[in-house]
Amino acid sequence: MENVIELRNVNKIFDSFRLNDISLTVKKGFVTGFIGGNGVGKSTTIKLIMNLLQPDSGSVSVFGLNYKEHEKEIKQRIGFVFDENVFYENLTLAEMKQIIKPAYSNWDDNLFHHYVKTFELPLKKKIKQFSKGMMMKASLTMALSHHAELIIMDEPTSGLDPIFRRELLEILHQLMEDENKTIFFSTHITTDLDRIADYIAFIHNGELVFTKEIYQIEEEYAIVKGGKELLDRDTEQEFIGIRKSNHGFEALTANKSRIENIFGEMVVIEKPTLEDIMFYTKKGAERFV
Amino acid sequence: MDISSIWLGFLFCIIVIMNAFTVDEKSSISNFLNSLPYTRKEIVSSKYIGAIIFTFMIIFALFMGNFIINKELIDWKEILLVVCLVLIFVSFSFPFSYKFKSQYLLMGFAIMFVAFMAIGNFVLPKIGPMLDTMNLGEKVEWFAQKLFSLQDVQLYGLIAIVNIVLYACSWLLSIRIYSKKVF
Numbered sequence: 001m002e003n004v005i006e007l008r009n010v011n012k013i014f015d016s017f018r019l020n021d022i023s024l025t026v027k028k029g030f031v032t033g034f035i036g037g038n039g040v041g042k043s044t045t046i047k048l049i050m051n052l053l054q055p056d057s058g059s060v061s062v063f064g065l066n067y068k069e070h071e072k073e074i075k076q077r078i079g080f081v082f083d084e085n086v087f088y089e090n091l092t093l094a095e096m097k098q099i100i101k102p103a104y105s106n107w108d109d110n111l112f113h114h115y116v117k118t119f120e121l122p123l124k125k126k127i128k129q130f131s132k133g134m135m136m137k138a139s140l141t142m143a144l145s146h147h148a149e150l151i152i153m154d155e156p157t158s159g160l161d162p163i164f165r166r167e168l169l170e171i172l173h174q175l176m177e178d179e180n181k182t183i184f185f186s187t188h189i190t191t192d193l194d195r196i197a198d199y200i201a202f203i204h205n206g207e208l209v210f211t212k213e214i215y216q217i218e219e220e221y222a223i224v225k226g227g228k229e230l231l232d233r234d235t236e237q238e239f240i241g242i243r244k245s246n247h248g249f250e251a252l253t254a255n256k257s258r259i260e261n262i263f264g265e266m267v268v269i270e271k272p273t274l275e276d277i278m279f280y281t282k283k284g285a286e287r288f289v
Numbered sequence: 290m291d292i293s294s295i296w297l298g299f300l301f302c303i304i305v306i307m308n309a310f311t312v313d314e315k316s317s318i319s320n321f322l323n324s325l326p327y328t329r330k331e332i333v334s335s336k337y338i339g340a341i342i343f344t345f346m347i348i349f350a351l352f353m354g355n356f357i358i359n360k361e362l363i364d365w366k367e368i369l370l371v372v373c374l375v376l377i378f379v380s381f382s383f384p385f386s387y388k389f390k391s392q393y394l395l396m397g398f399a400i401m402f403v404a405f406m407a408i409g410n411f412v413l414p415k416i417g418p419m420l421d422t423m424n425l426g427e428k429v430e431w432f433a434q435k436l437f438s439l440q441d442v443q444l445y446g447l448i449a450i451v452n453i454v455l456y457a458c459s460w461l462l463s464i465r466i467y468s469k470k471v472f
Contacts, residue, residue, distance in 0.1 A: 052323055052472040075326035086321035088312070103325045 002064070004028045004150050004182045005049055010058035012044060019044055019206045022058070026199075029179045031172070032211075033197035034186040035274060037282065041206045042186040046154050049184075050080065062150070076104060079143025081185075083155040085135050089128035093121055093138055104146035112145040133164045140168075144175070151175075153185035157192050165189070169196045190274035200274065204281050222256040223276055225249070226267035238262065241280030252280035294351075294363070298371040301347050303378055306340045310383070311391050319472065333387075333464045337456070340379045344372060369445060376452045380459035387466045 005026035012019040019041050026032045036042050047053045048060055051067040051074075060067065062074045087096050093116070101107045116123060119137040130138065136156060143151055157165045173196055175181055187193065193200060193214075201211040212220075224239070227248045236242060238259060239251035252272060253259045260269065313319060313336075322332055348371060352363050385397055436444070 047472060050324060052320065054471075071328055072326045075324065078324075080324040082317070082320060082324075084317050086317045086324075088318065100325070103327065 002028050004063060005184060006059075006061045006064075007045070007048065008059050008061075010048060010055040010060060012048065012053065012055050014044075017041070017044075017206060019048075019055075022203075022206075022208050024201055024208055024211060026182060026184050026201075028182050029176075030198040031176060031183045031185075031196050032199040032201060033193040034184065034201045034203065035188060035190060035193060035278060036186075036203040037188060037278060041203050042188075043154060045203065046152065046186055049152065050078075076106065076146070077149045079146065079148030079151045081136070081139045081143050081151065081153040081156055083153075083158055085127065085130075086139065087127045087135075090126055092124050092126055094123040096127065096138075096142070100142055106147045108145055108147060111147070112141065115141040115144060132159050133161070136160060136168065140171070149180055149182065151181065151183045151185075153183070155187055156185055157187060157189055165192060166195075172196055188278075190278070193274055202277065202281070204278075205285065209281060217274075217277070218271055220254055220256055221272045221277060222253055222259060223270040223272045224251050224253055224259055224263070224267050225270065226263065230263065230266060235262070239280075239284070241282070241284035243280075243283065252276060252284075294355075295367055295371055295374075298348060298351055298367075299374050299378075301351070302344045302371070302375045305343050305347065306375070306379060307382070307391065307394075309339060309343070310336055310386060314386075314391060316472070323472065329468045329470075330464050333467045334460070336383065337379070337460050337463070340375070340383075344375050348372070366445070369449070373448060373452050376456050380455045384459055384462045384466060387463050387470070 003025045005024070007022050007024040010019060010022045010024075017039070022041075022045065024045070034042055034045070044053065048055055049062065051060075051071065063077060065074055067074060088099075091099075097112060101109075115121075115137075119134075119141060121134060121138055121141065127135070127138070140156075157168060160168065169192060172183060176183065197214055199211060199213055200217060202209040225248060228244060231242070231244075231249055238255070239253050242249055242251040256269065259267070313322065323329070348368055352368070355361060355363055382391070382394055386394055389397070
């Protein structure tokens with residue numbers, strides 16, 4: 001199984017923020033979701049993957065190639081889908097196609113018209129009159145029409161209504177039936193990932209916390225609920241983050257089997273959602289500050 | 290030579306060229322352009338080539354308009370002058386805009402103007418006596434004489450070459466600035 005994207009020990013320092021030793025791999029043929037709160041480094045990482053930024057140290061390789069020597073080759077095979085409108089607003093979709101088409105050697109007009117029909121996009125309407133959902137579909141159409149092997153999306157579902165979000169995920173699902181395609185998308189809407197992602201990469205405060213398969217997360221992580229009397233200095237160390245209330249405590253652990261051994265029947269153990277994992281990781285980090 | 294028609298040609302060209310430049314400056318569009326399989330060198334070069342094409346299109350339009358409406362031809366010297374002025378403007382404003390964003394262009398020009406005036410009024414009179422002793426005056430006179438004794442064709446040829454060299458340097462400088470740019 002090859003890696004489509006590989007970041008190795010990437011460091012990037014800004015004035016107020018830094019990315020710390022990120023080593024990220026995205027496997028071919030799968031959907032990898034990239035989650036993290038606001039301002040933790042998701043967009044920065046995506047910009048590094050797209051070569052809008054260069055790392056201070058470490059390497060970025062896509063399709064096994066590096067940007068310095070193979071920039072055009074790499075970009076021919078990638079489709080980017082952004083969360084904001086990236087087309088010239090006063091042009092129509094047909095005119096945008098005329099601009100984009102000559103850039104790609106693998107452009108397929110039939111595929112383009114297929115998606116325009118499937119998504120019901122108007123060809124003669126100015127882009128600035130498109131609704132957010134239509135813009136997203138247009139962006140996706142452009143990304144798919146040149147037979148891109150890797151599709152990178154930066155918060156593709158933010159601002160979309162829930163129904164359309166599900167439709168979009170359905171479309172992506174169908175896309176993945178072609179085993180050559182890989183999807184990498186960043187989001188903070190975790191329910192989307194539950195539906196479609198195979199792997200999850202979780203970034204927090206500029207560091208990659210984990211990259212795991214989604215079922216592995218369900219097996220290893222757990223929400224533990226119990227009475228406050230069960231908590232003491234030692235047991236608190238077992239948890240990533242704890243929330244205490246009048247009735248008891250709720251905590252996240254990365255080691256479900258160990259907690260089961262320690263507490264047995266005295267606690268309730270539940271499946272965590274990705275949101276729980278994000279929340280308790282942040283809480284846990286604050287504890288040590 | 291009618292100065293108002295030269296000024297008009299110059300202004301039209303500048304407006305069209307800078308408009309094309311600023312539309313691509315928006316972060317969404319620049320993200321889009323950089324996601325396409327084009328190198329940054331090609332993105333910059335497209336602006337420079339575009340500037341030349343727009344200039345000639347506009348001059349052609351003005352030429353045709355003048356011909357059809359006023360039944361007279363524009364002197365080739367006027368055309369050359371407009372082209373040269375546009376190229377000089379582009380040579381300065383493109384690298385500046387790549388480095389500092391085109392919003393600050395107006396401010397940049399204002400600062401340069403003030404600096405010019407300051408140098409003219411305060412600095413030059415002071416170093417004037419110093420230059421006298423270096424016999425700079427003689428050298429400048431010799432240079433000016435040479436310049437004015439050139440044939441028309443040679444003079445214009447020289448102006449054209451200087452312009453082209455300036456444009457080429459500006460082009461290379463812009464490529465360097467844009468290649469290093471962080472988004």
